[in-house]
């Protein structure tokens with residue numbers, strides 16, 4: 378599920394499963410940060426996020442938001458010209 382908020386922030390929701398009880402949880406990809414973890418509401422299992430992967434994800438989101446901003450700007454300059 379992907380949303381773009383009005384303030385041009387990307388929101389990507391994933392549904393990974395708990396490795397222990399297999400219960401799905403909602404993961405806002407922007408909160409997939411290095412050094413963070415998710416604790417399962419159902420069984421309490423704590424899953425540490427992969428730091429390297431989390432760093433990569435954050436870079437991509439940042440780039441994507443910057444690119445989306447450029448798309449908006451390309452329309453506004455078209456309008457002016």
Ligand SMILES: [Zn+2]
Pocket residue numbers: 395396397398399400417418419420421422
């Ligand atoms: Zn669980």
